[in-house]
Amino acid sequence: MNHHVKPPVDPALLEHRNLRAGEFWRAVPAYEHVDEKTFLDHIWQGRKSVKTPEELFETIGGIVDPTFLEDAKEGFRRAPMAVRVSPYMIASIDWTQPYEDPIRRQFIPVASKLLPDHPRLTLDSLHEQDDAPVQGLTHRYVDKALFLPLQTCPVYCRFCTRSYAIGPDTESVDKASVAKTPDMWKDAFAYIASRPEIEDIVISGGDTYQLAAKNITLIGESLLAIPHVRRMRFATKGPAVMPMKILTDHAWTDALTGVVEHGRKLGKDVVLHTHFNTPNEITEITKQAMDLLFARGITVRNQSVLIRGVNDDVHRMTLLVKRLSWINVHPYYVYMHDLVKGVEEMRTRVQTSIDLEKAVRGTTAGFNTPLFICDAPGGGGKRDIHSFDYYDRENGIVVYSAPSVKPGQSFLYFDPIDTLAPDAQARWAVPALQEEMIREAVARAGGKVAALA
Ligand SMILES: *Cc1c(COP(=O)(O)O)cnc(C)c1O
Numbered sequence: 426m427n428h429h430v431k432p433p434v435d436p437a438l439l440e441h442r443n444l445r446a447g448e449f450w451r452a453v454p455a456y457e458h459v460d461e462k463t464f465l466d467h468i469w470q471g472r473k474s475v476k477t478p479e480e481l482f483e484t485i486g487g488i489v490d491p492t493f494l495e496d497a498k499e500g501f502r503r504a505p506m507a508v509r510v511s512p513y514m515i516a517s518i519d520w521t522q523p524y525e526d527p528i529r530r531q532f533i534p535v536a537s538k539l540l541p542d543h544p545r546l547t548l549d550s551l552h553e554q555d556d557a558p559v560q561g562l563t564h565r566y567v568d569k570a571l572f573l574p575l576q577t578c579p580v581y582c583r584f585c586t587r588s589y590a591i592g593p594d595t596e597s598v599d600k601a602s603v604a605k606t607p608d609m610w611k612d613a614f615a616y617i618a619s620r621p622e623i624e625d626i627v628i629s630g631g632d633t634y635q636l637a638a639k640n641i642t643l644i645g646e647s648l649l650a651i652p653h654v655r656r657m658r659f660a661t662k663g664p665a666v667m668p669m670k671i672l673t674d675h676a677w678t679d680a681l682t683g684v685v686e687h688g689r690k691l692g693k694d695v696v697l698h699t700h701f702n703t704p705n706e707i708t709e710i711t712k713q714a715m716d717l718l719f720a721r722g723i724t725v726r727n728q729s730v731l732i733r734g735v736n737d738d739v740h741r742m743t744l745l746v747k748r749l750s751w752i753n754v755h756p757y758y759v760y761m762h763d764l765v766k767g768v769e770e771m772r773t774r775v776q777t778s779i780d781l782e783k784a785v786r787g788t789t790a791g792f793n794t795p796l797f798i799c800d801a802p803g804g805g806g807k808r809d810i811h812s813f814d815y816y817d818r819e820n821g822i823v824v825y826s827a828p829s830v831k832p833g834q835s836f837l838y839f840d841p842i843d844t845l846a847p848d849a850q851a852r853w854a855v856p857a858l859q860e861e862m863i864r865e866a867v868a869r870a871g872g873k874v875a876a877l878a
């Protein structure tokens with residue numbers, strides 16, 4: 426026998442192919458009598474989404490510990506982000522372990538787990554509004570722009586970067602305005618047409634799942650008509666949280682296909698960007714939806730957020746990457762969790778991302794290996810996680826620079842304080858020491874921070 430031959434594969438290594446199938450939703454009391462046709466109906470999914478503690482109680486009251494429900498009720502009250510969870514997501518949560526479940530953590534807040542915000546946290550930490558020449562358009566990088574045509578999503582993620590703007594106002598946040606009507610979009614199109622350097626448009630939101638088919642066509646065709654626009658991405662969380670829409674909302678899927686095909690005729694690249702965070706979000710329904718897009722020649726890429734207790738361990742991150750590859754979705758980015766209000770318990774250290782990158786690389790094709798990045802707070806843009814100028818691991822201060830975006834400035838990311846050693850935590854409790862630690866880190870990085878007081 427040739428000693429170079431690999432030993433037989435452990436079946437556990439093929440776990441990424443075991444997708445949840447069958448009528449799994451019937452385990453949820455409220456969906457016990459829901460047949461497949463109804464469950465796959467995107468209108469039913471939207472209508473039955475859980476938005477209040479009362480609806481949560483009606484849906485899963487029979488199978489979950491009452492203390493959890495009380496905790497969630499208080500969590501809803503304190504959350505900066507509105508709650509909206511699709512039945513598909515509700516049915517994908519393991520309600521016997523609601524505290525640990527990675528899908529529950531993303532969408533349903535519980536008061537007992539909340540931590541104080543980091544002292545350096547500000548609303549709109551990415552300064553998207555500072556780089557907005559017209560309402561609903563962020564132009565930060567020279568050749569690409571981010572278009573935010575609407576403010577709603579099929580679900581609301583607790584950790585949303587744009588919690589300053591997305592979703593209805595909540596008890597703790599009045600939302601900023603993004604462009605919301607076809608009339609307001611005209612200003613964004615006119616700006617893009619006036620800037621010949623822009624080749625690439627990200628259409629996000631909110632979420633393009635919420636755009637009516639006719640508006641997918643309107644936006645797509647308006648942008649395709651601008652000669653210098655060569656690339657477009659429609660961004661949506663939809664495939665992760667409501668994949669059935671692709672199968673049953675024929676008008677929406679056909680409108681997207683129409684823009685992709687017209688783009689192809691014009692020699693322009695139109696793709697879909699989505700946002701899966703855990704392997705548990707990917708079921709047989711997802712695979713059917715992605716197979717349909719693949720058959721139509723639509724490229725799908727994925728952008729995950731690294732979240733504590735959700736995907737911050739090697740097993741789950743590797744499984745996610747391999748499962749995405751299995752359904753022909755390219756893992757593109759894994760973002761550091763932004764410094765967002767009210768979700769400090771969801772952030773991880775930068776070191777966690779560095780360690781995960783090392784573990785994931787080599788497990789599958791290089792083109793299916795995501796880039797681990799930090800979108801530098803303060804508007805520095807996306808940076809390779811390893812490319813910091815200095816990392817004070819003791820105090821959790823990471824210094825990046827972005828010579829092609831904002832030359833001469835430094836940008837800071839902060840590890841969550843509760844993950845630091847007790848003496849470092851004590852230093853963060855003293856405002857004067859905070860300034861000193863930050864100045865020291867920036868000086869060691871050899872940089873300067875524009876916004877530092
Ligand atoms: C992320 C982002 C883009 C797209 O960046 P890529 O690295 O090309 O994916 C464009 N504009 C803004 C403001 C962004 O945040």
Ligand code: SF4
Pocket residue numbers: 577578579580581582584585586587591630631632662
């Ligand atoms: S779907 Fe995207 S934009 Fe909407 S709440 Fe989630 S992260 Fe934010």
